[in-house]
Amino acid sequence: MKARAWSRPAFNLSLAAWRELRARHREPIARALELRYKAAGVVFSALSRLQQRMYGPELEGLEMRPPLFLVGHWRSGTTLLHELLALDPGFAAPSTFACFNPHHFLLTRHRPPAPTRAMRPSGDLAVSPLSPQEEEFALLCTGAVSAYEAFMFPAAVSQLEALSDPDRFEPTRALRWDATMAWMLRATVYASGAERRPLLKSPTNSFRIRRLAALFPGAAFVRLVREPCAVFASTLRLWRSMWARYALSAAPAQDALIKIVLATRLVLEENLQTAFRTLPVERTATIRYEDLLANPRGTIEALYERLGLGDPSELLPRVDTYIAQHPAPPTAQSAQPWRMLVQDRWRQMFDDFGYARS
Numbered sequence: 001m002k003a004r005a006w007s008r009p010a011f012n013l014s015l016a017a018w019r020e021l022r023a024r025h026r027e028p029i030a031r032a033l034e035l036r037y038k039a040a041g042v043v044f045s046a047l048s049r050l051q052q053r054m055y056g057p058e059l060e061g062l063e064m065r066p067p068l069f070l071v072g073h074w075r076s077g078t079t080l081l082h083e084l085l086a087l088d089p090g091f092a093a094p095s096t097f098a099c100f101n102p103h104h105f106l107l108t109r110h111r112p113p114a115p116t117r118a119m120r121p122s123g124d125l126a127v128s129p130l131s132p133q134e135e136e137f138a139l140l141c142t143g144a145v146s147a148y149e150a151f152m153f154p155a156a157v158s159q160l161e162a163l164s165d166p167d168r169f170e171p172t173r174a175l176r177w178d179a180t181m182a183w184m185l186r187a188t189v190y191a192s193g194a195e196r197r198p199l200l201k202s203p204t205n206s207f208r209i210r211r212l213a214a215l216f217p218g219a220a221f222v223r224l225v226r227e228p229c230a231v232f233a234s235t236l237r238l239w240r241s242m243w244a245r246y247a248l249s250a251a252p253a254q255d256a257l258i259k260i261v262l263a264t265r266l267v268l269e270e271n272l273q274t275a276f277r278t279l280p281v282e283r284t285a286t287i288r289y290e291d292l293l294a295n296p297r298g299t300i301e302a303l304y305e306r307l308g309l310g311d312p313s314e315l316l317p318r319v320d321t322y323i324a325q326h327p328a329p330p331t332a333q334s335a336q337p338w339r340m341l342v343q344d345r346w347r348q349m350f351d352d353f354g355y356a357r358s
Helices: 004-009 016-022 029-058 076-083 096-099 136-142 154-164 171-192 203-207 209-213 228-246 252-276 289-294 294-307 316-325 336-345 347-353
Strands: 068-071 196-199 222-223 284-288
Touching: 016 029, 016 136, 029 171, 068 076, 068 096, 068 203, 068 209, 076 196, 076 222, 076 289, 076 316, 096 136, 096 171, 096 289, 136 284, 154 203, 154 228, 154 252, 171 196, 171 209, 171 316, 203 209, 203 252, 222 252, 222 289, 222 294, 228 252, 228 336, 252 336, 252 347, 284 289, 284 294, 289 294, 289 347, 336 347
Parallel strands: 068 196, 068 222, 222 284
Antiparallel strands: none
16 A cells, blocks of 8 residues: 555645645545655645746736636536647647646746657546646645545535635635636746737636636636536546546445536536626637537637637648547447436536437
8 A cells, every 4th residue: 555655646736735635625544645745745835936936026927818718517528629729829728737737837848748648537538748738737736725626535526616616715715716826827828928818728617707707807718518418427437537546535426426416517507607698798609519529620710700819720720630630539438327317407408508308
């Protein structure tokens, strides 16, 4: 157990982040794991202080263009759209290396990691350290409250909304979240080029659109949707695969996880629907994953026109190349055992987004 504690995959948490997590999640874990996170946390905290001293003043004065946020439930196709839009040199998307190493990626950006690719835990896409990634991992690693605490402490999966929406945090934690999110966006732009527009993707942002719109005036939001049964089956697999890799405590039973996923999607969609109604129509768009797969060029052209993102002509050939090199993976898990349940509980989503119920 001691050898595995030092070799198993782990998130790169600062010492403050680890202490914050343990204050909220007191489940007993192996002593060797506690020691590992504390020892690594000391190193990451020291690097973070050095990075802040070197770049903090420049980042504070950095002017950013309004970000573009890709939102929607997990497994709805946000990753594919993120990868495609990040091919546009006008966007600045945080890399996987940056999101998992927020403490020092500015310090080491001139010596980029080797672009080796490995499969994500979900098993559907190979990513490299340079691939665009969810900024939510950077929030987790630096100690801001994050829904991805549930990857490490699975019981938190029942609190995804509460862990995602800063409007529900204690005031000091909400302000810290704001500052951390703003820092990550500025650092991403600084590393990529100040003229670029931030491009962010995380399903957790679906719970906090009003907060993001206030924090980043002029921000635009693209919602991805996908056939609900496919989303449900793939989400179950996502949580199980992430827990197999990162969990430090016991995971919920399958029946409990099914209930949580069904309920969480309803809350997430309600948040999205409500928030989208408060935003100007020219700053919101909804895309079906199936339409993106069937016609990536046309879907992206329509998106650029709706949101006023500029001329996509330089992007489209790159999209063609990407699609040719990355064919859509087959559905990894059948939704058949839960089809009737999903059609009943998520009935409104089938109707709202034009999916047939069999």
